[in-house]
Amino acid sequence: MIVAGANRLAELSPAIREQVSTSNSNNGEGDYSGKALLPDFREAPKINFEIAVAVAEQAVRDGISTMSKDVRVEDVRERAKEKVWVPLYCEYEYDPKGLS
Amino acid sequence: MSAIGVANPSSSIASQRYVILGAGSAGLGIATQVRDAIIASGKISKEEANEKFWLVDREGLVYDIGRGMAKGVGEVKGRLEGFVRSAEEGWEGNVGLLDVVKKVKPTILVGCSTAAGAFSKEVLEAMVDGGCERPIVFPLSNPSNLVEAKPEDILKWTKGKALVATGSPFPPVKLKIDGEEKKIM
Numbered sequence: 001m002i003v004a005g006a007n008r009l010a011e012l013s014p015a016i017r018e019q020v021s022t023s024n025s026n027n028g029e030g031d032y033s034g035k036a037l038l039p040d041f042r043e044a045p046k047i048n049f050e051i052a053v054a055v056a057e058q059a060v061r062d063g064i065s066t067m068s069k070d071v072r073v074e075d076v077r078e079r080a081k082e083k084v085w086v087p088l089y090c091e092y093e094y095d096p097k098g099l100s
Numbered sequence: 101m102s103a104i105g106v107a108n109p110s111s112s113i114a115s116q117r118y119v120i121l122g123a124g125s126a127g128l129g130i131a132t133q134v135r136d137a138i139i140a141s142g143k144i145s146k147e148e149a150n151e152k153f154w155l156v157d158r159e160g161l162v163y164d165i166g167r168g169m170a171k172g173v174g175e176v177k178g179r180l181e182g183f184v185r186s187a188e189e190g191w192e193g194n195v196g197l198l199d200v201v202k203k204v205k206p207t208i209l210v211g212c213s214t215a216a217g218a219f220s221k222e223v224l225e226a227m228v229d230g231g232c233e234r235p236i237v238f239p240l241s242n243p244s245n246l247v248e249a250k251p252e253d254i255l256k257w258t259k260g261k262a263l264v265a266t267g268s269p270f271p272p273v274k275l276k277i278d279g280e281e282k283k284i285m
Contacts, residue, residue, distance in 0.1 A: 003137045010101030014285070015263075019106060032234075034275075036285035037102045037265050 001058045008054035012039055012047055053080050103263040107207070107234035114143035116152060116236075119206040121197055121248065122213035123157040123172075126240070128179045130210060131155060135182075150182040154204050157213075160194040163187055171195075198223050205230030211239040211248030212267075219249035224257040233261065240267035255284060 010016060015035040039047050056076045059065040071079065104111060113134065120127045131153045138149040155162040159172030163185040170176045170184040171194070185191065201209070201223055209227060211219060219239055227235045235258055239248035251264045252273045260277040264284075273284045 002133065003140050006101055006137070010105060013102030013105070015106045016102045019109070032106055032263075034282045034284035037106070037263060 001055045001062070004058035005051045005055045008051050009038070009047065012050060013037055014039060049080065049084060053077050056080060103208075103236040103238075103265065106263055107236055112141060112143060114138045114141055114149070114152075116208050117154075117204055117206045118152055118208045118210065119154045119156065119197070119200055119204060120210045120212070121156045121215065121218055122211065122241075123155040123162050123180070123183075124212070126212035127155060127157075127210070128183070130212065131183055132179050146182075153183050154185060154200055154206070155180075155183050156195075156197050156200055160196050161185060161191055161200050163189070163191045163195070198226060201226045201230065205232065207232050208236040209238070211241055213248060214241045214246040215248060216241075216246045217249065219254065221253070221257045224249070224254055224262070228258050228261065235262045237262045238265045240265075242268050244268040244270070251284075260284070 013036070015032065015037050018033065018035050053076055056065065056079075057073045060067070060071060060073050060076060065071065067079070101113070104113060104116065118131070118134065120131055135146075135149045135153065138144065138152065139146055157172045162170050162173055162180070162183065164176075164187045165171050166187070168176055170180065171191070173180065176184050197218060198220070200206075206227065209219065209223075219237065224235070224237070227237075237249070237254050237258075239251075239254070241247050247266060247268055247270075251266060251270045254262050254264050255273050255275050260275050260282065275282055275284060
């Protein structure tokens with residue numbers, strides 16, 4: 001599962017993504033332009049989600065997932081989206097009478 | 101994984117030579133995890149995978165000194181097993197990082213030692229001189245003042261060839277390579 005997560009992170013590397021898009025457009029050779037090996041920290045929520053999906057998919061493939069047995073690899077992404085915590089809070093109104 | 105993909109897309113984690121400075125829980129954890137990932141890739145056996153790693157600690161390279169003991173770390177047990185280099189490789193006395201790099205010609209150098217400055221100019225130059233076109237150098241120690249080498253220096257000493265990642269934050273490096281200015285993140 002850790003290897004699955006690491007491989008997914010590597011796929012999302014700015015340096016690798018650039019390499020893939022340059023090789024698709026001009027048949028191979030391109031010099032490393034200095035792009036970061038790891039994604040920017042600001043992209044952390046999105047990247048973390050991708051890694052979580054990759055790890056969960058591997059767990060399903062390995063048969064060690066604790067979800068019900070009828071969950072397939074293809075279902076993991078949707079299931080994961082339902083579980084993502086988003087920092088959205090309700091508006092609170094002060095009530096001077098309180099709980100008394 | 102991304103560094104290997106950039107350095108040599110046709111190579112893999114199984115075809116690297118890893119020198120790790122620091123044989124404590126971090127160094128051993130990294131060696132074990134990467135070794136297991138190599139085995140999982142199915143390309144080589146566990147014994148062959150173990151052979152890809154050279155661990156260097158305070159007293160130098162960790163190698164077999166007989167009777168279940170290893171140089172610098174004492175009794176060999178737990179995760180250390182498998183990573184102790186054979187004495188048949190010709191090691192003697194305390195073998196420092198520079199000598200290890202010269203002899204082993206690593207493709208990947210990892211630091212988790214808190215030995216500030218341990219990745220010296222000589223060490224980086226030796227890595228390049230050993231024929232490594234794209235040295236992968238990860239000085240991971242925290243905090244910043246304990247880092248094995250600053251990215252700026254690593255890139256300067258390897259003329260922009262190194263692929264660097266760190267454990268502490270460092271700003272992007274601007275470097276002039278072959279007359280062209282590049283910004284390395």
